[in-house]
Amino acid sequence: MDMLLLMGADSGLGTGPGPAVPWRKVLWERQPFPDNYVDHRFLEELRRNEGLRQYRYWAVVREAGLVAQQISCVALFLTLWLYMEQGLLSPSTLLWSGLLCALLGYGFYQALGPQGDSDSQQRTRWSDLQSASIFLSFTFGFSPVLRTLTESVSTDTVYAMTALMLLAHLVSFPYAQPSPPGSLSLNAALFASVCLASRLPGDHRASRGLNSSSPSSLHTFTMLCWALLVFALWPCLRQRLRECAPQGFGCVCLLMGLSGVGGLGSIWPGGAVLLAAVLGAVTLLCPLLLIRLQSDKDNIHGPWDEAEIREDLARFLR
Amino acid sequence: MVLKIFFPQCCNKADSGLLVGHWLPGQDSAVVLAVIHYPFIPGQVKQYIHQIRGQSGVDLAVLGSWSMPKEGQEGMESFLRELRTIFPQGRWLQLSREMGKIGFTSGGEGKTKEEKTGEEGDKVIFVHYEQRKVMLSQLHPTDPPVPLTQSTSELRQVFGTVSQSESLFFLDKYDDSPVKLTHWQSEGREGSIIVELMKQASTPVCLLTAWILVLWTSLCNSRSVCLGRVLEPSETLKANIFMSFLLDVTLGLLLIYWLYRENRVGQLANALLPAADRVAKELEELLQWLMGAPAGLKMNRALDQVLGRFFLYHIHLWISYIHLMSPFIEMILWYVGLSACLGLTFALSLLSDIIALLTFHIYCFYVYGARLYCLKVYGLTSLWRLFRGRKWNVLRQRVDSCSYDMDQLFIGTLLFTILLFLLPTTALYYLVFTLLRMVVVMVQGVLQLTVDFINSFPLFALGLRVFRSYTLAEGVKFSVLCEEPGTPLHLMMDINPLKFSSVVQTYRTATYSCYPKDSWLALCKKLFLGELIYPWRHKTTKID
Numbered sequence: 009m010d011m012l013l014l015m016g017a018d019s020g021l022g023t024g025p026g027p028a029v030p031w032r033k034v035l036w037e038r039q040p041f042p043d044n045y046v047d048h049r050f051l052e053e054l055r056r057n058e059g060l061r062q063y064r065y066w067a068v069v070r071e072a073g074l075v076a077q078q079i080s081c082v083a084l085f086l087t088l089w090l091y092m093e094q095g096l097l098s099p100s101t102l103l104w105s106g107l108l109c110a111l112l113g114y115g116f117y118q119a120l121g122p123q124g125d126s127d128s129q130q131r132t133r134w135s136d137l138q139s140a141s142i143f144l145s146f147t148f149g150f151s152p153v154l155r156t157l158t159e160s161v162s163t164d165t166v167y168a169m170t171a172l173m174l175l176a177h178l179v180s181f182p183y184a185q186p187s188p189p190g191s192l193s194l195n196a197a198l199f200a201s202v203c204l205a206s207r208l209p210g211d212h213r214a215s216r217g218l219n220s221s222s223p224s225s226l227h228t229f230t231m232l233c234w235a236l237l238v239f240a241l242w243p244c245l246r247q248r249l250r251e252c253a254p255q256g257f258g259c260v261c262l263l264m265g266l267s268g269v270g271g272l273g274s275i276w277p278g279g280a281v282l283l284a285a286v287l288g289a290v291t292l293l294c295p296l297l298l299i300r301l302q303s304d305k306d307n308i309h310g311p312w313d314e315a316e317i318r319e320d321l322a323r324f325l326r
Numbered sequence: 327m328v329l330k331i332f333f334p335q336c337c338n339k340a341d342s343g344l345l346v347g348h349w350l351p352g353q354d355s356a357v358v359l360a361v362i363h364y365p366f367i368p369g370q371v372k373q374y375i376h377q378i379r380g381q382s383g384v385d386l387a388v389l390g391s392w393s394m395p396k397e398g399q400e401g402m403e404s405f406l407r408e409l410r411t412i413f414p415q416g417r418w419l420q421l422s423r424e425m426g427k428i429g430f431t432s433g434g435e436g437k438t439k440e441e442k443t444g445e446e447g448d449k450v451i452f453v454h455y456e457q458r459k460v461m462l463s464q465l466h467p468t469d470p471p472v473p474l475t476q477s478t479s480e481l482r483q484v485f486g487t488v489s490q491s492e493s494l495f496f497l498d499k500y501d502d503s504p505v506k507l508t509h510w511q512s513e514g515r516e517g518s519i520i521v522e523l524m525k526q527a528s529t530p531v532c533l534l535t536a537w538i539l540v541l542w543t544s545l546c547n548s549r550s551v552c553l554g555r556v557l558e559p560s561e562t563l564k565a566n567i568f569m570s571f572l573l574d575v576t577l578g579l580l581l582i583y584w585l586y587r588e589n590r591v592g593q594l595a596n597a598l599l600p601a602a603d604r605v606a607k608e609l610e611e612l613l614q615w616l617m618g619a620p621a622g623l624k625m626n627r628a629l630d631q632v633l634g635r636f637f638l639y640h641i642h643l644w645i646s647y648i649h650l651m652s653p654f655i656e657m658i659l660w661y662v663g664l665s666a667c668l669g670l671t672f673a674l675s676l677l678s679d680i681i682a683l684l685t686f687h688i689y690c691f692y693v694y695g696a697r698l699y700c701l702k703v704y705g706l707t708s709l710w711r712l713f714r715g716r717k718w719n720v721l722r723q724r725v726d727s728c729s730y731d732m733d734q735l736f737i738g739t740l741l742f743t744i745l746l747f748l749l750p751t752t753a754l755y756y757l758v759f760t761l762l763r764m765v766v767v768m769v770q771g772v773l774q775l776t777v778d779f780i781n782s783f784p785l786f787a788l789g790l791r792v793f794r795s796y797t798l799a800e801g802v803k804f805s806v807l808c809e810e811p812g813t814p815l816h817l818m819m820d821i822n823p824l825k826f827s828s829v830v831q832t833y834r835t836a837t838y839s840c841y842p843k844d845s846w847l848a849l850c851k852k853l854f855l856g857e858l859i860y861p862w863r864h865k866t867t868k869i870d
Contacts (some may be wrong), residue, residue: 038620139733146737150744160624191715191730199713199740240732252802 055309063302068295073261074183076291077241077246080268082174083283087271089204092227094275099230106233113237113245120252143236151228158206166203177239188245194240201235288312328449330355331419332484332819334457337361337392338423340508344409345389345419346375346494348487353480356419357487360459360509361392361436368412374505381493390419450814454807457510459796459821460488461495464562466800466824466832481802566835569786574669577780581666581673591663595656602648602684605639609687613637616758625751633755637691637769644687671777678773685766692763693858699756700856702745709742756856767861784833788826795823 031039031047091097114136119128158166177196182189208227250257265287273280337588341359347358362371371388379386383422388583391409465485495511497503585591617634619625662680666673683691712735717728730738790797799821807816824832852859 138408142733143736146740150740153744154740156626156628157744159627160619161747189732189735191735192713194732195713195739195742198736199743202740202743227847236736240736 051310054309057305058259058309059308060302060305063295063299065295065299066201068298069291070258071292072295075178076263076287077264078181078183079286079290080176080283081242082178082262083240083268083272083279084264085201085235087275088234089208089231090275092231093208099226103226103230103233106230106237110237110241113241117245117248120248142231144233147232147236148229151225151232154202154232155225155228156206158203163207170200170203173197173203185247188248189240189243197239198232198235201231201239205231205235327354328451330451330453331421332357332453332455334358334360334510335454336457336510336512337508338454340392340394342393343391343508344371344413345392345421345792346386346507348384348386348491349389349417350480350487353483355480355484356389357484358389359386359488359491360507363508364505366505371505372413378491378494382491384487384490386491386494388413390417390421393420393422425699452814452816453814453819455484455488455819457488457495460485461492461510462489462794463796463799463821466798466828477811485799562790562833563835565786566784566833569789570781570783570835571669573785574671574780575667577670578666578668578673581670582663585663585666591660592656595659598655598659599648599652605685606645606648606687609641610638612758614753615643620754623750623754625754626748629748629751633751637694640687640690642831657841671780674773674777678770681766681769681773688762688766689761691759695752695756695759696856696858699752700858702749702752703856705741705743706749709738709745711739713742760853771861782835783870784830784835787829787833791826791829796821798824798829800824800828 029040031041031045031049033047033049071241088097088102092099092102173196177193178198180190180196181193205228208231246257246260267282269280269287272283330353337358337360341363343361343363344357344366346362347356349356375386375388378384392554461486492508495509497505497507497512563797585594613634616625663673663675665676708718711725712730715727715730716725718724719726720825785796801822802819802820803822804817807818809815849859
């Protein structure tokens with residue numbers, strides 16, 4: 009009987025034989041419709057662009073500022089390295105200034121921190137002191153080894169490795185929660201700084217009579233201390249600042265960007281221009297693009313999506 | 327139904343009498359073992375057969391009658407027919423042969439009254455076999471001795487029957503016994519002239535040989551030592567060991583003769599010291615090359631210098647030690663050379679040990695290099711996991727993510743960088759010393775294989791195969807003797823000797839040798855990871 013109906017029906021979707029029973033979306037029942045029948049209720053459960061977020065420009069800019077800040081941190085570090093490499097800064101000066109900055113930063117950190125009981129604070133200070141001493145002793149102990157580590161590797165390889173590692177650092181940085189720094193990002197940054205530190209010239213500069221006690225071990229040591237400061241400790245302070253004093257945070261961001269560009273410009277003007285362009289693009293252009301392209305978004309959701317398990321399943325566990 | 331009768335060749339010309347043999351269970355065949363001649367007393371025949379049955383374990387029976395009439399012996403037919411009533415059996419063979427004719431006929435096989443179903447004209451095939459050869463031969467592949475049941479093959483049953491009926495062939499025609507038999511030994515028991523001479527001439531030597539054999543076998547009171555007796559496979563193996571030992575000692579004595587003839591020992595000792603010096607010098611040059619820029623590879627200069635100087639000092643110590651030993655070397659070598667009288671394998675093993683002692687510094691270097699490399703690889707894998715923020719979970723035997731502390735991260739990264747950049751240097755030293763060690767191991771391995779070969783080569787079995795090829799049988803082949811219409815078919819059964827390669831394979835003595843128990847893949851993996859390789863580990867045997 010169904011065959012007769014099929015043969016007798018006109019071709020064309022939607023124009024079925026028009027029986028009284030409505031079409032149901034089931035497969036276990038033989039229905040009096042042809043196989044290629046398309047009901048008018050087809051795709052009625054389709055939903056488009058569900059959960060779309062409405063971005064506001066300046067909020068996005070503020071968030072993108074974090075990325076820009078990290079880029080300028082990297083630029084600052086590279087500036088320091090360039091200065092040391094060209095011998096414009098002596099390592100001892102840099103070392104003392106670094107220690108001073110560390111102490112200042114620590115003071116700020118404690119001042120801004122939540123006021124707990126003095127006992128836990130003391131313990132934290134003691135463990136901080138332990139960590140600091142471990143850092144310093146290890147770095148100082150390994151500096152002679154690190155000095156000659158990449159001696160036989162060609163300069164191009166070292167630069168390429170450094171660039172790769174810094175890129176990895178930027179990509180894997182936990183921008184949302186930088187306070188305990190992510191393993192990969194910190195390790196990549198430290199690896200890059202070791203590579204750079206081992207490339208610092210020491211021997212032939214010592215002959216020019218620069219004041220340095222052990223010619224290049226001190227260079228390496230200084231470099232590593234600054235790497236630690238910039239990549240490991242500064243994000244913690246930044247996070248604390250952001251939590252406790254948001255207005256100051258904005259000022260600090262701006263300051264970081266300017267000093268990065270300025271510092272690079274003093275040694276390498278072309279680099280400064282490049283950095284400014286990158287910062288501008290990241291901070292201003294990319295949010296614009298994001299918001300503009302939202303209108304082209306076309307996601308479809310339907311009953312074919314993966315089931316998401318919501319939180320409260322306790323009511324099923326009777 | 328075809329009836330197969332295995333008839334010994336020695337009985338072809340026997341006088342008329344009774345056929346004694348064995349019906350093979352489950353097959354339609356019979357093996358004739360001997361012929362009992364007239365005159366005999368049936369009671370004594372039965373008693374004798376009963377006695378032999380008890381001694382040999384073979385189910386002997388009187389199979390039938392055999393008639394080869396000579397002149398003046400007429401009227402045998404009726405006598406033979408009456409015999410049937412004296413020895414009541416299930417089946418009765420009546421074989422007869424006429425002088426001058428090749429074939430013989432079998433007539434009138436009677437069955438018991440129950441089986442007379444009119445199947446007359448059963449085909450009969452006579453398979454002639456040489457009794458002595460079949461008795462002494464061993465059918466390969468040899469199974470462990472099981473009683474001949476219906477499940478073993480017919481050929482195996484035939485061979486087994488003949489070899490187990492040894493006690494039947496004991497009486498010869500010179501013995502005074504009430505029963506007169508014809509079989510392969512009836513012309514006189516086989517003995518060895520050499521053994522008789524040895525017994526007469528030198529009793530202690532015989533006693534010594536006998537004592538040595540007693541140590542290995544328990545049958546030492548047979549009259550003929552090797553020749554007229556069936557050899558069990560285990561005895562062949564023991565004879566193999568004995569022969570290998572003799573060969574070994576002979577070669578060792580030859581070696582001693584060659585060594586001590588023109589004071590070659592002294593020459594050897596004098597050449598040893600310069601050889602050791604040269605090896606040390608070559609090693610030093612190698613290390614100097616490594617300390618430079620070997621093959622253009624990028625080595626860390628500081629580490630290079632450290633390792634190179636360390637190994638150089640080691641070599642210097644070694645050379646001093648050798649020079650200290652130099653006055654005693656000749657004497658030691660002299661006594662060591664004497665020990666070759668215990669066999670060439672002994673001397674070869676000693677040589678292998680001397681090589682191991684002389685290259686001890688190479689072994690030390692290999693161990694240092696391997697341990698350093700292994701440590702480095704282990705550290706690198708662990709720190710690489712730290713680099714990515716993961717950790718090895720020992721409980722679950724998998725890699726998990728882990729949040730590290732700041733100082734852990736810092737020190738971990740530093741160490742990772744250092745280990746990574748120092749890897750080529752260490753890897754190169756490890757590679758060089760591993761190769762040297764492999765060379766030494768291979769030399770020792772070759773010596774060990776030679777020792778193995780001398781020990782396991784089945785000389786005795788090969789000798790048997792060459793001189794008495796019938797003792798090691800792989801099968802049989804049949805050739806037609808007489809095929810005339812009207813008479814039964816006569817076939818001759820010849821023994822197919824075992825192939826030489828099968829002889830070597832079957833009779834190789836298993837030696838207590840230590841084969842490396844790692845496959846090639848496992849070996850490569852161990853080399854890559856820097857684990858130490860012990861090529862001479864014995865397989866651990868479980869002792870209950």
